Structure formats: structure tokens, C-alpha cells
Amino acid sequence: xxxxxxxxxxxxxxxxxxxxxxxxxxxxxxxxxxxxxxxxxxxxxxxxxxxxxxxxxxxxxxxxxxxxxxxxxxxxxxxxxxxxxxxxxxxxxxxxxxxxxxxxxxxxxxxxxxxxxxxxxxxxxxxxxxxxxxxxxxxxxxxxxxxxxxxxxxxxxxxxxxxxxxxxxxxxxxxxxxxxxxxxxxxxxxxxxxxxxxxxxxxxxxxxxxxxxxxxxxxxxxxxxxxxxxxxxxxxxxxxxxxxxxxxxxxxxxxxxxxxxx
Amino acid sequence: xxxxxxxxxxxxxxxxxxxxxxxxxxxxxxxxxxxxxxxxxxxxxxxxxxxxxxxxxxxxxxxxxxxxxxxxxxx
Numbered sequence: 602x603x604x605x606x607x608x609x610x611x612x613x614x615x616x617x618x619x620x621x622x623x624x625x626x627x628x629x630x631x632x633x634x635x636x637x638x639x640x641x642x643x644x645x646x647x648x649x650x651x652x653x654x655x656x657x658x659x660x661x662x663x664x665x666x667x668x669x670x671x672x673x674x675x676x677x678x679x680x681x682x683x684x685x686x687x688x689x690x691x692x693x694x695x696x697x698x699x700x701x702x703x704x705x706x707x708x709x710x711x712x713x714x715x716x717x718x719x720x721x722x723x724x725x726x727x728x729x730x731x732x733x734x735x736x737x738x739x740x741x742x743x744x745x746x747x748x749x750x751x752x753x754x755x756x757x758x759x760x761x762x763x764x765x766x767x768x769x770x771x772x773x774x775x776x777x778x779x780x781x782x783x784x785x786x787x788x789x790x791x792x793x794x795x796x797x798x799x800x801x802x803x804x805x806x807x808x809x810x811x812x813x814x815x816x817x818x819x820x821x822x823x824x825x826x827x828x829x830x831x832x833x834x835x836x837x838x839x840x841x842x843x844x845x846x847x848x849x850x851x852x853x854x855x856x857x858x859x860x861x862x863x
Numbered sequence: 864x865x866x867x868x869x870x871x872x873x874x875x876x877x878x879x880x881x882x883x884x885x886x887x888x889x890x891x892x893x894x895x896x897x898x899x900x901x902x903x904x905x906x907x908x909x910x911x912x913x914x915x916x917x918x919x920x921x922x923x924x925x926x927x928x929x930x931x932x933x934x935x936x937x938x
Contacts, residue, residue: 612936683911785922792925795932847918850911 611802615726615795638724645705645724653701673701677849684853688860692853695741699734700849707794707841711834725844726794728787735787738852746859757862786851793844797837804830870934877931884924891916 619634626633656663656670663671677697681689703725710723724730746754758775759768804826811822864872895913899906 680911683908788929789918789922789925792928793921796925796928843914843917847914850914851918854915 611799611806614720614722614798614802617727637720637722638727638730641706641709641722641724642730645702645709648709649698649701649705652705673697680850681853684850685857685860689853689856692741692856696849696853696856699738699852700845703734703790703848704842704845707845708838710794710798711837711841723794723798725790726798728791731787731791732783734790734848735783738786738855739783742855742859745856749860750862753862754859757858782851782855786848790844790848793840797833797840800833801830801837804833870938874931874934877927877934880927880930881924884920884927887920887923888917891920 617636617638619632619636620640621635653670656667658664658667660667674693674697677700678690678693681692681696685692706725707723710721710725712721714721746757750756758772758779760771760775763771807826808823808830811818811826891913895906895909895916899909
């Protein structure tokens with residue numbers, strides 16, 4: 602069967618493979634081989650460092666590059682000031698790094714470097730990575746909240762004007778909604794990236810197996826699918842930006858809860 | 864019905880959730896545009912809230928995707 606041979610496994614792109622180091626590099630039972638995930642994390646960090654470093658010349662009249670970097674920092678600065686207020690300024694370094702790292706990771710994973718035989722790996726499509734990023738944001742919220750307000754931080758779980766009868770119920774509902782925040786934060790990013798890449802891979806398998814099937818299916822299936830793929834690629838670029846923005850926005854909202862209570 | 868078929872059916876049914884979430888996301892942006900065209904001056908300040916609504920609506924659709932993936936690959 603020709604169609605069976607050309608079958609593309611859409612989940613294969615998410616496999617983590619060791620690049621450097623073998624299976625038996627272990628610390629306390631955990632494998633620490635240098636994987637493709639780690640490689641692309643490093644690439645994202647280097648690309649981000651180069652991007653920001655290029656804009657750090659601090660010229661009085663900024664060039665294009667400096668303008669690009671400053672518009673990003675200004676964007677994060679505005680977002681934090683709008684959501685948290687004056688106290689939000691001190692979180693700019695964290696939220697800026699978070700936003701840019703996720704943005705660069707998402708966009709690097711979409712680069713068409715597959716043409717040169719290198720397969721891009723979107724590490725934000727793994728729950729472990731996004732989970733750690735979300736836990737980082739969540740622990741900042743906890744640390745700031747308890748350091749600043751002490752046990753008054755628990756008043757976050759009882760909104761103003763709650764009737765006394767409702768208090769126990771409301772407390773647990775609010776507590777539950779507070780505790781699922783890191784999960785929803787991590788889940789959103791990882792599923793959005795994973796779903797987009799799956800969709801692209803499934804569409805490309807249509808193109809490949811349709812092409813192998815002969816000229817008839819090529820015209821009917823391949824051309825519309827390929828056009829759709831181009832559109833979806835553009836949509837994925839948009840999603841890459843929106844998801845990074847949403848992650849940073851929700852982080853700033855959660856920090857606002859810790860900083861100002863209700 | 865054997866278990867494998869039930870899993871595949873369940874994964875297919877979970878796709879309904881993705882479709883419903885698309886209604887929700889469309890609703891968020893439609894209402895925002897409706898309001899923004901009536902009062903363009905106030906629109907820019909509300910973009911943060913627009914994306915919070917978008918994120919909330921989208922998350923519920925993504926959850927149905929997670930359900931489908933879990934049924935297909937984990938369960």
C-alpha cells in the first residue's frame with residue numbers, strides 16, 4: 602500500500618533524544634544527557650541574548666535595533682504598570698525574560714530549518730518545560746504575597762462583602778481556583794503549541810501521501826492543503842506571539858493579586 | 864463495543880469541545896469589536912481584558928484537546 606508507506610507519525614516531532622552524552626550519564630538516577638530540548642533551549646537563550654545585547658548601546662538617538670529592543674521592554678513595562686501599578690516596575694526583568702524566552706522558543710520552533718536537514722524542536726510543547734515556567738511565576742506570587750502581607754495574604758480567598766454564611770464555601774472555591782493557576786498557565790502554552798505543530802504535521806502528511814498517490818489526488822488534495830498550510834503557518838506565528846503575551850499577562854495579573862490583594 | 868473503538872469514539876467526541884470553544888473565542892472578539900467600534904477611544908485600554916477573556920475561553924477548548932490526546936495515547 603502506497604498510502605501506508607508514506608504514513609507520517611505526527612507525534613514523532615515531540616520525542617526527546619539525547620544528542621551529546623549517552624544514556625548512562627546519570628545523577629541520582631536521572632539521565633542528564635544533553636538532549637535536543639536542551640539544545641533548543643540554549644539556542645533560544647543565545648538568540649535572546651544577542652537580540653538584547655544588540656540594543657544595549659544606549660545611544661541618545663536610537664537606531665533600528667535599539668528601537669526594537671526598547672519597544673519590547675516598553676511594552677512589558679506598560680503592561681506591568683497598567684496591571685500592578687507603580688510597584689510593578691520591579692518585576693519588569695522577570696516578566697520581560699519570561700515573555701521573550703517563550704516568544705523566541707515558539708518562533709524558533711516554527712523556523713523552516715527542516716529544509717537544511719535540521720529539525721526544529723519546540724520545547725514549549727512539553728509540559729515539563731512550561732510547568733517549570735508556571736511554577737516559577739506561582740512561587741514568585743507566593744513568596745511576594747507572604748513576605749508582603751504575612752497571613753493577611755489569605756484574605757485573597759475571601760472577597761470583600763462576602764456574607765458570613767458563604768465564607769467557608771467561597772474560601773474553598775477561591776482556594777481551588779488559586780491552586781489550579783499554575784496548571785492552567787502551563788497547560789495553555791503547551792497544548793496550544795503542541796496542537797499547532799500537530800496540525801501542521803497532519804496537513805503535511807496529506808501533502809506527502811497525496812503527492813505519492815498520483816496526479817489526480819495531487820490536484821484535488823495537495824494544492825488546497827498546501828495553501829491551507831501556508832495560512833496555518835501564519836496563524837501559528839500569531840499564536841506564538843499571543844501565547845507568550847497571555848503567559849506574561851496572566852503572570853502580571855497573579856503578581857498583582859500578591860502585591861495589592863483585592 | 865471493544866475498548867479501542869470506545870477510546871477512538873471518545874476522542875472524536877472530545878473534538879466537539881474544541882468546536883464549542885471556537886464559538887466562545889469568536890464571541891470574545893466579536894463583542895470586543897462591537898464595543899470598540901462604538902467607542903474607539905476606550906478600546907486600546909481594554910486590550911488586556913480582551914486577551915484575558917480570550918485565554919479563558921481558549922483554555923477550555925484546549926482542555927478538550929488534552930482529553931482527546933489522553934484517550935488516544937495514554938488511556
